[in-house]
Amino acid sequence: MEQDPKMATHSAPRESDSLFDAPPMAEQERMVEAVLFASSEPVTLRDLEGRMPHGCNPGEAVEHLRKRYEGRGVRVVRVGEAWAMRTAPDLGFLMQKEIVETRKLSRAAIETLAIIAYHQPVTRAEIEEIRGVSVSRGTIDQLLEMEWIRLGRRRMTPGRPVTFVVTPVFLDHFGLESARDLPGLKELRAAGLLENRPPPGSLPLGQSEEDEDGGAQPELFEE
Amino acid sequence: MEQDPKMATHSAPRESDSLFDAPPMAEQERMVEAVLFASSEPVTLRDLEGRMPHGCNPGEAVEHLRKRYEGRGVRVVRVGEAWAMRTAPDLGFLMQKEIVETRKLSRAAIETLAIIAYHQPVTRAEIEEIRGVSVSRGTIDQLLEMEWIRLGRRRMTPGRPVTFVVTPVFLDHFGLESARDLPGLKELRAAGLLENRPPPGSLPLGQSEEDEDGGAQPELFEE
Amino acid sequence: MTEQNLFHEIAAQSVEERLAAEALIVDVDGYEGPLDLLLTLSRTQKVDLRRISVLELARQYLSFVERAKELRLELAADYLVMAAWLAYLKSRLLLPPDPSEDGPSGEELAAHLAFQLERLQAMRDAAARLMGRDQRGRNFFARGQNEGIQRIRTVTYSANLLDLMQGYARIRTKDDFRPFVMDRDSVFTMEEALERMRALIGFTGSWTDMLSYLPDGWHKDPVKRRSATAATFAASLQLVKEGRLEIRQSDNFAPIQLRSLEEEQ
Numbered sequence: 001m002e003q004d005p006k007m008a009t010h011s012a013p014r015e016s017d018s019l020f021d022a023p024p025m026a027e028q029e030r031m032v033e034a035v036l037f038a039s040s041e042p043v044t045l046r047d048l049e050g051r052m053p054h055g056c057n058p059g060e061a062v063e064h065l066r067k068r069y070e071g072r073g074v075r076v077v078r079v080g081e082a083w084a085m086r087t088a089p090d091l092g093f094l095m096q097k098e099i100v101e102t103r104k105l106s107r108a109a110i111e112t113l114a115i116i117a118y119h120q121p122v123t124r125a126e127i128e129e130i131r132g133v134s135v136s137r138g139t140i141d142q143l144l145e146m147e148w149i150r151l152g153r154r155r156m157t158p159g160r161p162v163t164f165v166v167t168p169v170f171l172d173h174f175g176l177e178s179a180r181d182l183p184g185l186k187e188l189r190a191a192g193l194l195e196n197r198p199p200p201g202s203l204p205l206g207q208s209e210e211d212e213d214g215g216a217q218p219e220l221f222e223e
Numbered sequence: 224m225e226q227d228p229k230m231a232t233h234s235a236p237r238e239s240d241s242l243f244d245a246p247p248m249a250e251q252e253r254m255v256e257a258v259l260f261a262s263s264e265p266v267t268l269r270d271l272e273g274r275m276p277h278g279c280n281p282g283e284a285v286e287h288l289r290k291r292y293e294g295r296g297v298r299v300v301r302v303g304e305a306w307a308m309r310t311a312p313d314l315g316f317l318m319q320k321e322i323v324e325t326r327k328l329s330r331a332a333i334e335t336l337a338i339i340a341y342h343q344p345v346t347r348a349e350i351e352e353i354r355g356v357s358v359s360r361g362t363i364d365q366l367l368e369m370e371w372i373r374l375g376r377r378r379m380t381p382g383r384p385v386t387f388v389v390t391p392v393f394l395d396h397f398g399l400e401s402a403r404d405l406p407g408l409k410e411l412r413a414a415g416l417l418e419n420r421p422p423p424g425s426l427p428l429g430q431s432e433e434d435e436d437g438g439a440q441p442e443l444f445e446e
Numbered sequence: 447m448t449e450q451n452l453f454h455e456i457a458a459q460s461v462e463e464r465l466a467a468e469a470l471i472v473d474v475d476g477y478e479g480p481l482d483l484l485l486t487l488s489r490t491q492k493v494d495l496r497r498i499s500v501l502e503l504a505r506q507y508l509s510f511v512e513r514a515k516e517l518r519l520e521l522a523a524d525y526l527v528m529a530a531w532l533a534y535l536k537s538r539l540l541l542p543p544d545p546s547e548d549g550p551s552g553e554e555l556a557a558h559l560a561f562q563l564e565r566l567q568a569m570r571d572a573a574a575r576l577m578g579r580d581q582r583g584r585n586f587f588a589r590g591q592n593e594g595i596q597r598i599r600t601v602t603y604s605a606n607l608l609d610l611m612q613g614y615a616r617i618r619t620k621d622d623f624r625p626f627v628m629d630r631d632s633v634f635t636m637e638e639a640l641e642r643m644r645a646l647i648g649f650t651g652s653w654t655d656m657l658s659y660l661p662d663g664w665h666k667d668p669v670k671r672r673s674a675t676a677a678t679f680a681a682s683l684q685l686v687k688e689g690r691l692e693i694r695q696s697d698n699f700a701p702i703q704l705r706s707l708e709e710e711q
Contacts, residue, residue, distance in 0.1 A: 033296030073256030132481025200550030361645025
């Protein structure tokens with residue numbers, strides 16, 4: 001089917017203008033296949049380039065490989081800036097043995113995760129504003145520990161609050177090429193639902209400090 | 224290249240004598256591919272048969288798959304009674320990547336090394352006294368790991384502290400025949416490396432023998 | 447009509463909805479704060495969230511609070527704050543605008559509340575869609591047997607004889623400047639901390655308390671401890687800047703934790 005790999009590797013240089021000619025593309029594809037196959041985690045093009053002989057074009061090789069695996073039981077998928085091989089989702093039923101029971105996430109954790117994914121980079125105060133309740137430390141810690149979120153750059157606003165963003169591990173888990181491929185992202189943006197719209201005047205939502213004197217104003221609750 | 228997997232999965236039953244017709248061979252091959260890929264251990268035909276829909280012929284599917292991967296970067300190999308996928312042996316070199324970094328030795332490390340070279344054998348407490356700051360264990364460990372220093376004899380003083388001496392590797396690296404070849408303060412000054420007059424009562428340099436019982440001559444380190 | 451209204455409406459609902467509504471009254475803990483409750487209440491209006499009547503919603507919420515009081519349920523402060531705010535909003539919506547009053551109009555406030563509800567609902571839907579996706583380890587799988595792609599890092603350090611001699615000369619002559627040097631007995635410099643950290647961070651694959659990096663013997667004396675902590679913190683930030691470390695602090699005054707980024711490089 002393919003040329004013999006040994007031949008390809010050790011063949012005399014063809015008529016080339018360079019002494020250090022890169023291996024033929026078919027051979028580069030084999031190399032990418034072997035590295036992606038062997039690694040359970042996604043591999044960046046840069047890492048591939050570092051591993052392959054000088055002059056290789058891993059980007060092109062990955063593209064060839066991706067096409068070759070189309071429709072197979074295993075696929076070549078993009079995860080952020082990296083590439084990985086994953087089984088086709090329609091064959092998940094064969095993999096009962098491999099299923100790893102993941103810790104069940106609380107509703108708060110799932111919502112917090114979604115807010116971070118769709119609004120990133122987002123501060124804790126913004127998450128609280130959207131959910132209307134304070135975010136428990138455990139929730140953020142759990143997501144950080146799972147490596148689904150990480151700290152982003154600090155927001156250049158007073159107090160320079162930290163922001164949260166999702167990670168390549170998150171993308172890999174949910175089979176997303178990038179955070180731009182989140183389902184319904186465009187529609188949500190078009191509907192203005194991803195805007196950080198400041199409340200007119202001040203609102204009691206997500207501003208837990210104001211709860212402090214909630215009990216001191218009982219007359220407010222009478223109509 | 225391949226037929227569409229969905230097509231294969233959902234295609235109408237061919238003229239069959241059974242109601243529970245096995246999936247087409249191409250689909251069986253996909254299944255075997257996914258299972259072999261995702262399994263952490265080699266998989267037996269019996270195990271494959273147990274996982275796949277009724278009526279499948281895993282032996283034939285494995286054979287098809289093995290042929291398909293001939294010459295690729297990944298191979299289907301038999302391991303005892305079971306089957307597994309492995310990267311092609313000729314590509315093993317891609318799985319290791321050597322990164323050689325050259326870093327400038329830190330100032331603390333150089334100073335510590337210099338003190339050991341000029342005063343050997345010398346204890347850690349003495350090095351700290353000469354440098355005027357504590358010597359981190361990381362610095363000593365680094366020099367030990369580089370094999371530029373090694374442990375000398377224990378000092379015969381209370382606590383029997385270990386001493387450090389330089390190694391032949393060190394001498395070789397710095398082009399010295401022995402540590403006594405190190406230039407003394409006078410020479411350093413003559414070479415323009417020292418702009419300042421010597422501190423009153425400064426030490427004779429390069430006379431490492433005298434440090435032998437350095438613990439008994441604490442004044443050596445007083446200036 | 448206000449508080450009765452909600453209960454009449456509830457009576458007309460399906461059993462399922464009624465159960466949900468009862469749960470709402472008996473078990474406030476089941477709701478994640480006032481906004482969550484408002485979102486649930488807004489569903490009884492059976493309209494698109496964009497067409498929701500905030501006035502009606504305010505009425506529903508306030509009757510809920512009334513009812514909770516009747517049942518002598520303890521309501522968390524934030525529920526009461528929301529009630530107060532909605533009572534205020536209701537009055538702004540019902541009364542003609544007071545020209546002497548500054549600030550946003552009732553309609554603006556109502557529109558923002560509607561926006562918040564719609565946004566929360568949208569995020570819940572998005573979360574459900576996300577969790578409904580094919581997931582790694584459940585629907586698709588990575589290579590089961592990591593054959594171990596290795597990265598062998600070899601660091602060679604360079605230093606020449608001149609470095610060595612200059613280093614020694616520096617030490618042997620620094621006492622000339624002694625009068626100008628402050629007493630550093632209790633001072634741990636950032637430079638020292640940095641040097642210490644550089645040697646140690648390679649081993650920090652998991653989150654580790656920053657304080658565990660303080661040098662031996664610097665923990666007890668408060669003056670030394672303070673200096674070492676400050677220097678170690680400054681050095682950590684420098685290493686974060688160099689991309690060699692990650693740093694996190696989950697809360698005010700919580701432990702500051704570090705993790706090496708070396709392996710991901």
